[in-house]
Amino acid sequence: MTNLVSRAKELLENKTVDVVIGFETGPTGLARPAFITDPVKTDKLVFDDRCSHNLAVYLTKHEVKQMGKTAIVATLPIMRSIMMLISEKQVDPENIVVLGISTDGKLLDIADISVMKGYIEKSDLKNPEKFKTPLDELSKLSQKERFSYWQEVLSKCIKCYACRQACPMCYCIRCTVEVNQPQWIPVQANTHGNMEWHILRAMHLAGRCISCGECGRACPVGIPCHLLTMHLTDKVYDYFKVYAGTSEKMSSVLSTFEPDDKESFII
Amino acid sequence: MSEFEPKVVAFVCNWCTYAGADLTGTSRIKYASNVKIIRFPCTGRIDFMLLLKAFANGADGIIVSGCHPNDCHYTSGNFHAKRRWIMFRELMDFMGIDMARVTFSWVSAAEGAKWAEVVNSAVTRLREMGPYVSYRDMVNRTVEEEVKHD
Numbered sequence: 001m002t003n004l005v006s007r008a009k010e011l012l013e014n015k016t017v018d019v020v021i022g023f024e025t026g027p028t029g030l031a032r033p034a035f036i037t038d039p040v041k042t043d044k045l046v047f048d049d050r051c052s053h054n055l056a057v058y059l060t061k062h063e064v065k066q067m068g069k070t071a072i073v074a075t076l077p078i079m080r081s082i083m084m085l086i087s088e089k090q091v092d093p094e095n096i097v098v099l100g101i102s103t104d105g106k107l108l109d110i111a112d113i114s115v116m117k118g119y120i121e122k123s124d125l126k127n128p129e130k131f132k133t134p135l136d137e138l139s140k141l142s143q144k145e146r147f148s149y150w151q152e153v154l155s156k157c158i159k160c161y162a163c164r165q166a167c168p169m170c171y172c173i174r175c176t177v178e179v180n181q182p183q184w185i186p187v188q189a190n191t192h193g194n195m196e197w198h199i200l201r202a203m204h205l206a207g208r209c210i211s212c213g214e215c216g217r218a219c220p221v222g223i224p225c226h227l228l229t230m231h232l233t234d235k236v237y238d239y240f241k242v243y244a245g246t247s248e249k250m251s252s253v254l255s256t257f258e259p260d261d262k263e264s265f266i267i
Numbered sequence: 268m269s270e271f272e273p274k275v276v277a278f279v280c281n282w283c284t285y286a287g288a289d290l291t292g293t294s295r296i297k298y299a300s301n302v303k304i305i306r307f308p309c310t311g312r313i314d315f316m317l318l319l320k321a322f323a324n325g326a327d328g329i330i331v332s333g334c335h336p337n338d339c340h341y342t343s344g345n346f347h348a349k350r351r352w353i354m355f356r357e358l359m360d361f362m363g364i365d366m367a368r369v370t371f372s373w374v375s376a377a378e379g380a381k382w383a384e385v386v387n388s389a390v391t392r393l394r395e396m397g398p399y400v401s402y403r404d405m406v407n408r409t410v411e412e413e414v415k416h417d
Binding site: 139148199263 | 315316319323336337343346347349350351352353354355356357358359360361362363364365366370371372373385401405406408413
């Protein structure tokens, strides 16, 4: 990772960027997000299998925007998040330098957004292989079994909203769960309210989810909530032949339409 | 106990289906009285959360209806709605919520007879399916039962 460190150092020394968002080793030996403003401290930067956070989540944060121009260490899901955030006008491409990391851990030379777009287009955009088995297994169950499965896993939800906080696409300053006139989602954590929350979250991410799986990883009680959004990602591709985060100009599936969208259930 | 009568909530758009349902009445066409019509400005305004709230509050079935494609009063509301319902159905099905209880239709202001048919067929189907007990059980579970369930 010497390439990454030297590149980050160069960017900070030339004052091309004001802050580098990357990973460092935390006190317990796990990787954690790091915000580096001093070129001397770029030695702390690491990148390996431990680095799983979707760092794009910080780009929309007020505190980070205030820091100035940002360089960000980005794997494919992070690059797609950045692309999605640019398309939704949440991030100014002029203020971002992408330190792209290929799937085999090498530093990519990403000069601007069009290069990043080219890299994303060449990549495999399907849901990652490790999520496919649980998705298939769930789809094979009967409707009744699926309902009791989701009731069981969602009864554990404590409404901490870690799934929301971990997601780069969930940047609304006032989320629907905080709206109390009317109260869409019950405040207390009961199975029914939890289910309503997860349906709402998945629907708001339909066509915007970039399949990083961070929501499920962030969940402290182990609810596989990423399966909901990933299922919709599959379905969005089946119906509309698009993957989220592939172009800086795309609008998300549910905010646009084609007059000849096909469906078979409306009588 | 008397025969089960399903409670049906219909979310309809003001410009087509609501006028269509009005025409059903003025044409003296008889149709099932199980349906409670809620008028919306446009199908594009019908939030999926409203459907969930209807089920939670005791509906056995739901009808969502609006203008035919290209006939929307606001040009594109029903196209947006169509995409939303495609995704919503897929998600609900994945979570095991019974989408056979939800009827989607396009009924124009001139289709009074079609509205009667949409309602009647939905009510007949729901009568066979019975009350939506499994969803209501989840909603009505008390805190004590929740803890036990865990």
